[in-house]
Structures are given as C-alpha cells and as structure tokens.
Amino acid sequence: MACQIELQKDGSFTFPYVSEGCLALFGIPPDDLQNDASCFLRLIHPEDIPALLDTLKKSAQTLCFWNWEGRITLPGGESKWISLGATPQSTASGLPRWEGIILNTTQSKLGELEVKRVQQQLLELSSHIQDAKEQERLRIAREVHDEIGSLLTAMRMDLSWLIQRLPKDNAKLTEKARTIEELVNRAITSASHLAHRLRPGFLDCFGIIAAIEIEAQEFSKRSGISCTIVKSQENIELPEAYSITLFRVCQEALNNILKHAQAKHVQIEIVKGTDHLELIISDDGVGFSEATRNKPRSFGLRGVQERVAHLGGTVKIASTLGKGTQIAIFVPLVEETPQQALFGDNTI
The missing domain is CATH 3.30.565.10 (Histidine kinase-like ATPase, C-terminal domain)
Incomplete structure (x- = not known):
C-alpha cells in the first residue's frame, strides 16, 4: 500500500493519500483511513505502538528514513505483520510529510520466527546432549576408577604375593611373572588416565x-x-x-x-x-x-x-x-x- 503521512502540530498524524491497497491490507476502505488516521493506530498491537511512535519521532526530528515493523489485528480478528518504510520531506508548515509504502510481511516474518524457534530448539537439544555426555562420562569414569581400578590393584597385590613365593631357581617363571606385573601396572596407569580424560576428579574436588x-x-x-x-x-x-x-x-x-x-x-x-x-x-x-x-x-x-x-x-x-x-x-x-x-x- 502506497501512502502519504503528515505530522500535525498536536503530535498526531494524518493520511493525505492512501492507495487502493488499503482495503486488502487493513480491511478498511482508503477513504476511512484518510478521514480518520486513528483507525490505523487501533489496528496496531498494543505492544508495538511505542516502537511506532518512537521511530516516528526520531524520523521527524532528524528527517531520517522512517522504518518500522509490527503487528496489526484486522476488524475480523486476523493478525498480520506489516512493514512501514517512508522518506520524510519538509512542508511549508515546517512539519514533515512522509511518502512511502506499507507491506504485508506476515509470511516472511513467520518464517523468520520459525527459524528462530528451530534454532532455539537445536540449541536446547545440543545442550541436553552435552549434559547427557557429561553424565555418561562421569558414570564411566567412576566405574573405571572404582571397579576396574580396584580389580587391577587387587591383581597387582596378588601378583606381588605370588612372585615372592616363586621358586628361586626358576628364573623363567619369575621373569614371566614380572612381565605380567608390569602389564598390570601399565593397565592401572592407562585406566587412571582414561578416567581422568573422561572426568577429571580434581575438578569436582x-x-x-x-x-x-x-x-x-x-x-x-x-x-x-x-x-x-x-x-x-x-x-x-x-x-x-x-x-x-x-x-x-x-x-x-x-x-x-x-x-x-x-x-x-x-x-x-x-x-x-x-x-x-x-x-x-x-x-x-x-x-x-x-x-x-x-x-x-x-x-x-x-x-x-x-x-x-x-x-x-x-x-x-x-x-x-x-x-x-x-x-x-x-x-x-x-x-x-x-x-x-x-x-x-x-x-x-
């Protein structure tokens, strides 16, 4: 919808010109909007009115491009997103007049909101996965430390007891037992490193x-x-x-x-x-x-x-x-x- 918007001395504004697209966009005839600009404000969602007036004021004071996006509710109850873009010009009265267009941006805005909603869901899912991974890491780290670590330590103690009682004249048997003991020691070290990588205990302590x-x-x-x-x-x-x-x-x-x-x-x-x-x-x-x-x-x-x-x-x-x-x-x-x-x- 093409339009002209003119600021009045009392701070209100009028629509000197409104194109035929007004009826399709707002559900009201162009003449109604030209005769009573307040019907435009009545369509706007209450939460979006402050932003409309703030951007209007800024554009009027600095003669910068007026850009605003917000929601409207039509007389029949339908909701839409609209975008207003207008260029200000000075008039003989010293008050600005804007020439611009108001577009129906409902589909693009709903698509944008849907993208944001999906992004938020993905962020929450990613966070949930990270939390689940940390809990699983903690569980595995405790099992490695408490169960596997304890079993390996018990094996090392039993091996040490066994080595002390092996026949002194059987060097090969003693050497084999020492090799197994070294393997157990390496397994204990590996288990400790694995538990640390999964969940460093000193972080909690x-x-x-x-x-x-x-x-x-x-x-x-x-x-x-x-x-x-x-x-x-x-x-x-x-x-x-x-x-x-x-x-x-x-x-x-x-x-x-x-x-x-x-x-x-x-x-x-x-x-x-x-x-x-x-x-x-x-x-x-x-x-x-x-x-x-x-x-x-x-x-x-x-x-x-x-x-x-x-x-x-x-x-x-x-x-x-x-x-x-x-x-x-x-x-x-x-x-x-x-x-x-x-x-x-x-x-x-």
Whole structure:
C-alpha cells in the first residue's frame, strides 16, 4: 500500500493519500483511513505502538528514513505483520510529510520466527546432549576408577604375593611373572588416565582454578609449550555446569593449539567479576584466516560456542595469520537460589 503521512502540530498524524491497497491490507476502505488516521493506530498491537511512535519521532526530528515493523489485528480478528518504510520531506508548515509504502510481511516474518524457534530448539537439544555426555562420562569414569581400578590393584597385590613365593631357581617363571606385573601396572596407569580424560576428579574436588592449572601442566608436559595461568583469585566457586563447561572449553582450546597453532607459549586468564566470569586463552602461534574458521567441518570452535551459549555467554575469537589466536569467553553469573545451593540443578 502506497501512502502519504503528515505530522500535525498536536503530535498526531494524518493520511493525505492512501492507495487502493488499503482495503486488502487493513480491511478498511482508503477513504476511512484518510478521514480518520486513528483507525490505523487501533489496528496496531498494543505492544508495538511505542516502537511506532518512537521511530516516528526520531524520523521527524532528524528527517531520517522512517522504518518500522509490527503487528496489526484486522476488524475480523486476523493478525498480520506489516512493514512501514517512508522518506520524510519538509512542508511549508515546517512539519514533515512522509511518502512511502506499507507491506504485508506476515509470511516472511513467520518464517523468520520459525527459524528462530528451530534454532532455539537445536540449541536446547545440543545442550541436553552435552549434559547427557557429561553424565555418561562421569558414570564411566567412576566405574573405571572404582571397579576396574580396584580389580587391577587387587591383581597387582596378588601378583606381588605370588612372585615372592616363586621358586628361586626358576628364573623363567619369575621373569614371566614380572612381565605380567608390569602389564598390570601399565593397565592401572592407562585406566587412571582414561578416567581422568573422561572426568577429571580434581575438578569436582578442588574447583575450576586447580583443574585448569593441572590441565595446563599436563599440556606443557605433552607438548613442550610453556603455559602461564593468570587468575583473579586462588579459588573461584562456580556451579557444576559452569565449571565443566569452562574446563571443556579450555581442553578444546589447548587441543586445537597442540594440533594447529605451532605455538611456543600459551596464556590462560580466568577472572571473576561481580556478575560475570571471563576466560581468555591466547597463543603466539601461526593463527588462522576467517575462511579456515568457517570451514564446514570446523566443529571444535562451534562446539565451544554452543557450550557457552547454553550458559547465556558469548565467545569472541580473534586471530591473525602469523600473530597467534585469542579466544575470549564471557559468561554472566546468576546468583543461586537457596534450593540450587542445596540441591544443585536437581529439582525436588
């Protein structure tokens, strides 16, 4: 629908011209709208009227393009999304007159809302899958540590008892027993490492700072890359969901540095403010381009973004070829309710 809209001295507005499309769009004849502009306001959803008037005021004061989108309800009860776009012109009275069009954007807006709804559902599904994976990792880690670890330890003790009682003159038998003992020791070490990779026990026991420090030490041992920890305080208490998310993000970042960065030094900074927490991981490696970051199968950084988004946080990634990479995580902290403090995320 094409139209002219003219501002009046009392702050109201009129429609000097309205095209024939008014009837199809608003369900009212053009003459009715020209004679009484208030019928246009009566169609608009109450929640969208303030935005209409604010954009009108801004356009009138600055003579900038007037752009507004909102909902209307027709006399028959049908709802629509409309978009208004108009260019202001000065008149002899000094008040602006706009010339523009009003379009029915219902289909595109509903499609946009549906996309947002699906995106939110996918985010919630991804979050649920991550939570389920962490719970399964915790369960398996406990079984490896408590059951398999205990069985292997018992085997080692029995082997030690048996070796002490083997005939001294049977060197081959003793050597074989020692070989089995070494295999059991290696199995115990492997089980311990597996349990640690699945769920680091010191994260639950000592908190996020200690967990990141130990992970950084292990990273330096494996890679030979020096790692510095900068922290705002010695101990930061966080809800379990926050701790495991930040720890997994740190693990993923260090893994990416080890595989791709060719770095010589890494710095991990963790700072807790009054209402937020920042985790910044920087390296002095080769960096990467925007095209590399947006590769279709670049799941690592996307996984980081999904994990952080679940907590309402943001991820900023800055990288320059030849100058390294910085990943900055910003997570808002929500004060726990008394029930959450007692029972965590489990409801009763």
